[in-house]
Amino acid sequence: MQKISTLEILLAVFKRDISLALRRQSDTLGAVFFFALVVSLFPLAIGPETKLLQQIAPGIIWVSALLAVMLSLSRLFNDDYQDGVLEQLALSICPLALIAVAKILAHWTYTGLILLCISPVLALQFNLSGIAIEVLLITLFIGTLILSFIGSIGAALTVGLKSSGALISLLVLPLLIPVLILGTLAVDAATANLPYSVYLYILLALAVLASFFAPLACAAALRIALD
Amino acid sequence: MLSTHELSCQRGRQQLWGNLNLEVAPGELLFVKGANGNGKTSLLKILAGLLLPDHGQVLWQQQAITKDPYAYRDQLLYIGHQTALKPEMNAIENLIFLAGLHGLRYSETEITAALKQWDLQGKTLYLACRQLSQGQKQRVALAQLNLSQQQVWILDEPFNSLDATGASTLAQLLQKHLEAKGILVLTSHLHERGQDMTPPLDAVEQLLQL
Amino acid sequence: MDIKSTLSKPPSSSWNWFLFAAPSRFYFLAKKIIPLCWALAFVLGAIGLIMGLLYAPTDAQQGDAYRIIFIHVPAAWMSMLLYVAMAFWGAMGLIFNARLAYRLSNSIAITGALMTFIALWTGALWGKPTWGTWWVWDARLTSELILLFLYIAYLSLYSAIEDQRKASKAASLLAIIGVVNVPIIYFSVKWWNTLHQGASITVTKTSMQSTMLMAMLIMTFAFWAYAFAVILSRVNQKTLDEESHTDWALTELKRLKATI
Numbered sequence: 025m026q027k028i029s030t031l032e033i034l035l036a037v038f039k040r041d042i043s044l045a046l047r048r049q050s051d052t053l054g055a056v057f058f059f060a061l062v063v064s065l066f067p068l069a070i071g072p073e074t075k076l077l078q079q080i081a082p083g084i085i086w087v088s089a090l091l092a093v094m095l096s097l098s099r100l101f102n103d104d105y106q107d108g109v110l111e112q113l114a115l116s117i118c119p120l121a122l123i124a125v126a127k128i129l130a131h132w133t134y135t136g137l138i139l140l141c142i143s144p145v146l147a148l149q150f151n152l153s154g155i156a157i158e159v160l161l162i163t164l165f166i167g168t169l170i171l172s173f174i175g176s177i178g179a180a181l182t183v184g185l186k187s188s189g190a191l192i193s194l195l196v197l198p199l200l201i202p203v204l205i206l207g208t209l210a211v212d213a214a215t216a217n218l219p220y221s222v223y224l225y226i227l228l229a230l231a232v233l234a235s236f237f238a239p240l241a242c243a244a245a246l247r248i249a250l251d
Numbered sequence: 252m253l254s255t256h257e258l259s260c261q262r263g264r265q266q267l268w269g270n271l272n273l274e275v276a277p278g279e280l281l282f283v284k285g286a287n288g289n290g291k292t293s294l295l296k297i298l299a300g301l302l303l304p305d306h307g308q309v310l311w312q313q314q315a316i317t318k319d320p321y322a323y324r325d326q327l328l329y330i331g332h333q334t335a336l337k338p339e340m341n342a343i344e345n346l347i348f349l350a351g352l353h354g355l356r357y358s359e360t361e362i363t364a365a366l367k368q369w370d371l372q373g374k375t376l377y378l379a380c381r382q383l384s385q386g387q388k389q390r391v392a393l394a395q396l397n398l399s400q401q402q403v404w405i406l407d408e409p410f411n412s413l414d415a416t417g418a419s420t421l422a423q424l425l426q427k428h429l430e431a432k433g434i435l436v437l438t439s440h441l442h443e444r445g446q447d448m449t450p451p452l453d454a455v456e457q458l459l460q461l
Numbered sequence: 462m463d464i465k466s467t468l469s470k471p472p473s474s475s476w477n478w479f480l481f482a483a484p485s486r487f488y489f490l491a492k493k494i495i496p497l498c499w500a501l502a503f504v505l506g507a508i509g510l511i512m513g514l515l516y517a518p519t520d521a522q523q524g525d526a527y528r529i530i531f532i533h534v535p536a537a538w539m540s541m542l543l544y545v546a547m548a549f550w551g552a553m554g555l556i557f558n559a560r561l562a563y564r565l566s567n568s569i570a571i572t573g574a575l576m577t578f579i580a581l582w583t584g585a586l587w588g589k590p591t592w593g594t595w596w597v598w599d600a601r602l603t604s605e606l607i608l609l610f611l612y613i614a615y616l617s618l619y620s621a622i623e624d625q626r627k628a629s630k631a632a633s634l635l636a637i638i639g640v641v642n643v644p645i646i647y648f649s650v651k652w653w654n655t656l657h658q659g660a661s662i663t664v665t666k667t668s669m670q671s672t673m674l675m676a677m678l679i680m681t682f683a684f685w686a687y688a689f690a691v692i693l694s695r696v697n698q699k700t701l702d703e704e705s706h707t708d709w710a711l712t713e714l715k716r717l718k719a720t721i
Binding site for chain 1: 299300301302303321324325327329331332333334335336337338339340348349351352353354355356357358361398400
């Protein structure tokens with residue numbers, strides 16, 4: 025028996041969440057397939073005209089990514105709440121807010137990053153230019169991180185509620201509108217050969233803000249739920 | 252020493268109990284009795300710091316636990332109604348994780364030895380916890396006690412789902428803990444103390460009827 | 462050694478810092494204020510509407526249709542003010558664990574949502590004769606729409622949680638998070654609108670005469686008085702409902718039943 029540091033505890037939480045996600049492959053892959061499916065629905069609904077699709081592609085991919093991530097959020101804290109593990113997390117010598125960070129980063133890894141991997145393929149379906157795809161990937165990289173952080177607040181507020189899926193989206197999507205706007209503006213700017221880095225910087229700033237404040241809000245919401 | 256000052260608890264619009272002034276010194280046991288719904292679990296959760304009391308304070312070493320929660324949590328082991336075992340992980344993985352939350356790392360050998368004392372060995376240890384019976388899960392959860400370094404144990408109905416052997420193992424563990432100057436807070440919904448603890452614990456006992 | 466636990470009345474507001482945080486005192490004070498607020502709302506509303514509809518000059522570009530702004534702008538201002546107030550009282554509730562603060566915060570929510578709805582509706586009514594369409598993705602209107610979603614989110618979360626205390630705490634936390642995000646949302650929507658070269662609904666600055674401004678201010682105060690009246694009534698209703706086990710509330714309920 026030996027004592028371990030806070031960092032090692034967080035690493036253990038991170039690894040555990042990833043390993044649980046791997047054991048529940050159907051859920052993890054489900055989000056990815058949902059993403060791909062929703063993206064494909066739009067051309068079917070709107071028509072195959074290349075120019076139009078090229079124009080709306082960034083918006084479609086972004087909104088679909090948002091929805092796919094929303095789907096996976098309800099399990100973030102609910103499972104631990106149902107088993108009683110959440111109580112133990114709240115009693116850990118490691119601050120609950122830091123544990124939330126570890127869980128959120130794990131969530132990003134098995135949701136956002138995976139979506140990121142297949143988005144180039146989907147972007148090609150819409151004939152986006154090389155630079156546009158590049159910027160799309162960068163914005164999605166930062167954006168999905170923000171999504172996981174802010175989404176976790178919604179998950180924490182609704183922990184223990186039945187059918188929290190739609191409620192989480194209702195709570196969290198309005199807060200994610202700036203991310204959506206900045207992400208799509210960046211890609212549009214890149215496509216039109218205009219400067220786009222300012223949008224990326226602001227996204228980064230939002231990511232830093234979210235990563236600092238969201239875990240605190242999460243911890244507060246989780247303690248309210250345990251009350 | 253664990254103590255409370257003017258503690259009161261309200262659930263919904265009803266006050267369950269109030270004006271509680273407790274003192275549990277090292278080596279002492281606080282046994283909380285009462286019918287279901289009288290607030291036993293709420294008391295234990297408040298003592299553990301999971302719930303905020305409606306009024307009053309919980310004190311550890313004369314200091315409010317809200318002032319330095321981490322110092323208290325370092326010395327606290329709380330086992331509630333739920334076993335806190337992830338159904339997808341096996342017994343060993345679960346125990347390693349739970350101990351890790353308390354800042355302790357155990358080798359697989361140490362964990363296996365602890366589980367052996369609860370009559371769990373061999374293939375059972377590597378099965379996903381969802382495949383274990385309720386009694387087996389309870390024993391895995393209680394194995395945390397064997398591994399514990401904490402001074403304060405707060406246990407909510409630990410004798411649930413245990414057979415006579417299990418109950419005896421538990422009683423022995425609790426006895427050892429008290430002899431080592433540990434603090435124990437316990438609830439049981441069974442009526443008379445002594446009925447579910449065989450042999451009865453030999454310690455300074457305080458009985459709280461809610 | 463047996464310990465006794467006694468059921469006791471929680472100490473009366475000794476830990477509340479505000480004089481009128483005691484539910485009974487607040488109730489009777491509010492009861493006196495409410496009729497005054499209604500009176501103020503009607504009087505100011507009448508003055509404001511007469512000024513706006515009859516005396517304010519016709520706009521150079523938009524004709525008489527612009528007069529809807531005397532309802533649209535005050536409603537919009539109130540919707541934003543009420544959200545901040547809701548978040549503020551929610552924060553007070555969380556910090557001081559004061560039930561009255563939570564009740565106040567919850568009571569504001571519905572009125573705030575109503576104001577937002579009125580602002581959006583009148584915005585559409587303004588848009589139709591001016592721009593020819595029922596809806597314009599104007600930066601301010603879009604922000605109002607998002608504000609409506611924030612109110613709906615608050616109300617949904619509150620009603621989804623069964624335990625009232627938990628619901629109040631969770632909803633208050635959400636309101637605080639929302640209030641912090643509102644500036645970020647507003648600026649990004651503004652940016653979105655300008656960069657996509659969207660339309661903008663405003664009265665041109667040059668034609669904003671003092672009469673128009675006066676009328677809008679008076680209407681805003683009228684809305685404010687209305688909001689006070691309605692919110693305080695709601696708080697009182699909730700107080701009676703939640704304190705129905707206390708003596709003063711039972712007496713009051715009996716008195717109210719007798720007067721019906």
